[in-house]
Amino acid sequence: MAKRIIVIAEHFQSKIAPVTFELLACALELQRFGQGPINVVVLGDRIEDLAHEIAVTSGMEVTAIQNPNLKNYNGEIYKNILGELLPELSPACVCIAHTGQGWDFAPGLAIRLGAACVTGVERVFEEEGRICFTRPIFSGKLVADLRSASDPTIITVQPGSFKTASFETRTPGPVILRTTSYQPRQSRSLGAKSAKEESSGLTEADVIVSAGKGIGRKENLKIIERLAALFPKSAVAGSRSVCDSKWLDRNRQVGLTGATVTPKLYIGTGISGSTQHIAGMRSSGFIVAINTDPNAAIFNVSDVCVVEDLTTFVPVFIDEHEKSKA
Numbered sequence: 001m002a003k004r005i006i007v008i009a010e011h012f013q014s015k016i017a018p019v020t021f022e023l024l025a026c027a028l029e030l031q032r033f034g035q036g037p038i039n040v041v042v043l044g045d046r047i048e049d050l051a052h053e054i055a056v057t058s059g060m061e062v063t064a065i066q067n068p069n070l071k072n073y074n075g076e077i078y079k080n081i082l083g084e085l086l087p088e089l090s091p092a093c094v095c096i097a098h099t100g101q102g103w104d105f106a107p108g109l110a111i112r113l114g115a116a117c118v119t120g121v122e123r124v125f126e127e128e129g130r131i132c133f134t135r136p137i138f139s140g141k142l143v144a145d146l147r148s149a150s151d152p153t154i155i156t157v158q159p160g161s162f163k164t165a166s167f168e169t170r171t172p173g174p175v176i177l178r179t180t181s182y183q184p185r186q187s188r189s190l191g192a193k194s195a196k197e198e199s200s201g202l203t204e205a206d207v208i209v210s211a212g213k214g215i216g217r218k219e220n221l222k223i224i225e226r227l228a229a230l231f232p233k234s235a236v237a238g239s240r241s242v243c244d245s246k247w248l249d250r251n252r253q254v255g256l257t258g259a260t261v262t263p264k265l266y267i268g269t270g271i272s273g274s275t276q277h278i279a280g281m282r283s284s285g286f287i288v289a290i291n292t293d294p295n296a297a298i299f300n301v302s303d304v305c306v307v308e309d310l311t312t313f314v315p316v317f318i319d320e321h322e323k324s325k326a
């Protein structure tokens with residue numbers, strides 16, 4: 001029998017994380033290259049309902065691992081349980097989300113299984129009959145192709161890289177429920193809470209004007225705020241570099257480790273377009289990017305590309321707009 005593709009489902013506060021369905025999309029692509037059946041594994045305390053939800057939505061077989069010590073995520077438990085379970089399922093490839101959880105347990109799990117570990121995968125393709133993976137390097141300025149030389153291969157999949165899988169099936173997949181009582185020895189999870197402070201208004205905004213490091217200095221945020229003010233339901237956001245510099249509050253960061261936004265219009269100013277930033281804004285309705293570098297990666301996902309210095313272009317644009325209004 002062909003070896004399986006395993007998807008480790010991610011969930012938080014009794015909800016399946018959307019990235020789980022992107023992992024399934026990645027698994028379906030791997031299957032196109034001749035890999036075997038897909039099996040979803042979900043771990044947690046009282047996990048049966050979520051397991052059935054995945055089985056009903058995807059029609060795939062789901063193995064639910066129930067552990068009373070998994071009220072909160074614990075990497076040590078994940079590595080131990082999966083280290084024992086996965087060899088039984090004879091995986092060719094194990095798909096894990098490239099998120100805080102995935103980074104935490106995927107490399108240690110790979111060591112336990114004697115597996116290859118390819119992180120931050122954005123694309124899978126076939127070359128000379130072997131499956132290869134593309135991942136960003138140097139903060140997304142370059143991409144690297146890799147071919148795994150061992151079996152199984154653990155991959156962590158970059159959120160936003162695979163379009164959420166849609167399923168036509170009406171037949172739920174089987175759910176296999178297992179119970180373990182493994183107790184962590186090295187660390188205890190004390191619980192998780194939302195890090196969000198007051199609302200940034202990013203999720204409600206129709207238009208988001210986002211500032212990158214290319215704005216040069218904090219004072220230039222005024223230009224960005226003036227541009228945002230042209231639109232009635234707008235908000236100002238920023239890249240991680242801008243939030244790291246404390247030019248904007250952390251709750252205004254867009255991207256993998258910030259907010260995922262879907263405004264009607266997203267204007268990215270002085271943003272290079274790292275994969276981590278794109279992951280948070282690529283589903284916007286219409287994307288405009290302003291950047292002095294004609295090769296900036298953000299232009300690859302933009303509907304309108306403006307190759308200009310934002311500190312001169314944006315004020316001229318606002319003035320022209322005001323003149324035309326008058």
Ligand SMILES: Cc1cc2nc3c(=O)[nH]c(=O)nc-3n(C[C@H](O)[C@H](O)[C@H](O)COP(=O)(O)OP(=O)(O)OC[C@H]3O[C@@H](n4cnc5c(N)ncnc54)[C@H](O)[C@@H]3O)c2cc1C
Pocket residue numbers: 139140211212213214215216238239240241242253254255256257258259269270271272273274275276277280290291292293296308309310311
């Ligand atoms: C695990 C991890 C998670 C991350 N999560 C996030 C995340 O959630 N969100 C995020 O944004 N990043 C995230 N990052 C960081 C990300 O990799 C990039 O470093 C960051 O997005 C770069 O920010 P930037 O585009 O503002 O700056 P830069 O990469 O420095 O780009 C500045 C851009 O401005 C342009 N520019 C310069 N001057 C001007 C001018 N006068 N006019 C117009 N254009 C100009 C330049 O050509 C350049 O393209 C993460 C990184 C890691 C490793």
